[in-house]
Amino acid sequence: MHTHPYVRVPSFLLSSAGSIIRRTSSCCDQTCSKIARSSDAPAVVACVSTSVASSPSYGGRRVIRMNQGLYDYLLAHTREDQVLRELREETSTMRGSSMQVSPEQGQLLAMLVRLMGARRCIEVGVFTGYSSLAVAMALPDSGYLVACETDQVSLSIAKKYYERAGVSQKVDIRLGFAIDTLKTLLNNGEGNSYDFAFIDADKRSYNDYYELLLKLVRPSGLIAIDNVLWGGRVADLQETDHKTESLRRLNEFILHDTRVDLSMVPIGDGLALCRKRDT
Numbered sequence: 001m002h003t004h005p006y007v008r009v010p011s012f013l014l015s016s017a018g019s020i021i022r023r024t025s026s027c028c029d030q031t032c033s034k035i036a037r038s039s040d041a042p043a044v045v046a047c048v049s050t051s052v053a054s055s056p057s058y059g060g061r062r063v064i065r066m067n068q069g070l071y072d073y074l075l076a077h078t079r080e081d082q083v084l085r086e087l088r089e090e091t092s093t094m095r096g097s098s099m100q101v102s103p104e105q106g107q108l109l110a111m112l113v114r115l116m117g118a119r120r121c122i123e124v125g126v127f128t129g130y131s132s133l134a135v136a137m138a139l140p141d142s143g144y145l146v147a148c149e150t151d152q153v154s155l156s157i158a159k160k161y162y163e164r165a166g167v168s169q170k171v172d173i174r175l176g177f178a179i180d181t182l183k184t185l186l187n188n189g190e191g192n193s194y195d196f197a198f199i200d201a202d203k204r205s206y207n208d209y210y211e212l213l214l215k216l217v218r219p220s221g222l223i224a225i226d227n228v229l230w231g232g233r234v235a236d237l238q239e240t241d242h243k244t245e246s247l248r249r250l251n252e253f254i255l256h257d258t259r260v261d262l263s264m265v266p267i268g269d270g271l272a273l274c275r276k277r278d279t
């Protein structure tokens, strides 16, 4: 195992994905460097370790291993609007705070929405609103986000921050099971009319959300799916709980799904980007 006195290693890295930080002298390099303190990111000394892809056919490709110091560096180089920061800070005191997307993920979602010139969006799983706020703030004034959530208490916090950011008029909150909301949208004739969708709710329904959203987004529209790396558990065959199995099945399915172009991005807990093909 490889640690540094100034680097806090999160417990999930030590337990469920120990291989991420384990080091063998033959395949791993380590560079330690001081990192400047920025915003509320802790001052750290980062130890960067790399490994090499296990198959020689990747030509000895070096893979950066994420650790606490490097993640703090990433956070220190992530832009986060003040309202989003305040929402993150309030949520951090709540039960379930780790469900919130990370700042660098929020930044990426906003970037995608802007790049696409998206106007009509759907989110499945709002919680206290971090990702939906990031998306709503990136939308033009005429933009529209259908926000699906079952929990009224967390929605009340989301609403407070939509108001604070001046985006309430862009967010259409739908309280209830997301499957029902998505079916209602389809029954209302809204198929092929959405630009962007984000799935971040109960893992066992991901496949159903994906199928319904494929009908709702337009050709060249994008579906982003969170948690596809599931803390590393998808790659650990000893993990056989329902959520892990269901995410593994979805990952296999979208890999071979010719209806979409795919890119799985190792950001946050893993984000799969699925662009609906034109045919």
Ligand SMILES: C[S@@+](CC[C@H](N)C(=O)[O-])C[C@H]1O[C@@H](n2cnc3c(N)ncnc32)[C@H](O)[C@@H]1O
Residues within 6 Å of the ligand: 099, 100, 101, 124, 125, 126, 127, 128, 129, 130, 131, 132, 148, 149, 150, 151, 154, 176, 177, 178, 179, 200, 201, 202
């Ligand atoms: C991982 S959290 C979402 C985090 C959110 N994207 C953020 O950035 O803060 C998942 C949310 O999905 C909600 N949820 C769970 N099952 C649901 C369902 N069937 N329909 C709608 N929302 C659901 C939960 O109440 C929870 O707030």
